[in-house]
Amino acid sequence: MIGQCALCEREADLTFHHLIPRTLHSNKWFKKNFTREAMREGIDVCRECHVAIHRFISHKDLGRNFHSRDLLLAHPGVASHVKWVRGKRVRNAGRRR
Numbered sequence: 001m002i003g004q005c006a007l008c009e010r011e012a013d014l015t016f017h018h019l020i021p022r023t024l025h026s027n028k029w030f031k032k033n034f035t036r037e038a039m040r041e042g043i044d045v046c047r048e049c050h051v052a053i054h055r056f057i058s059h060k061d062l063g064r065n066f067h068s069r070d071l072l073l074a075h076p077g078v079a080s081h082v083k084w085v086r087g088k089r090v091r092n093a094g095r096r097r
Contacts, residue, residue: 005046006069008082012046012090019043019067021059030063043069046090052081 003014020039024030030039045053056077057066066072073079 001044003044005049006043007045007049007073007078008085010046010086010090012048014044015047015050016042017045017050017053020063023059024063027063034067038067046085048085048088048091049078049082052078052085056081 001014002011004010005012005014018039019041020030020034025039053062053072057072057075066075066078073082
């Protein structure tokens with residue numbers, strides 16, 4: 001799907017990023033602190049931003065501390081990546097799979 005990345009705002013092929021990683025959905029702490037609906041929420045991001053999110057933040061840290069777009073953008077590593085990638089050309093936009 002082509003659209004605007006929720007982080008860098010470039011037009012690109014998008015992937016769905018679960019704000020609370022699916023690997024944590026059965027964890028008791030997450031079941032206690034988040035509704036099923038909240039655990040299903042996510043944002044559409046370009047491949048470069050999706051890779052950066054997982055490069056800088058562990059799954060558990062994502063679920064506990066970075067479970068919204070604004071929280072992700074407040075992370076120093078993600079913020080630095082977004083600032084850098086905004087000026088770059090999108091790779092493989094519109095490519096057929």
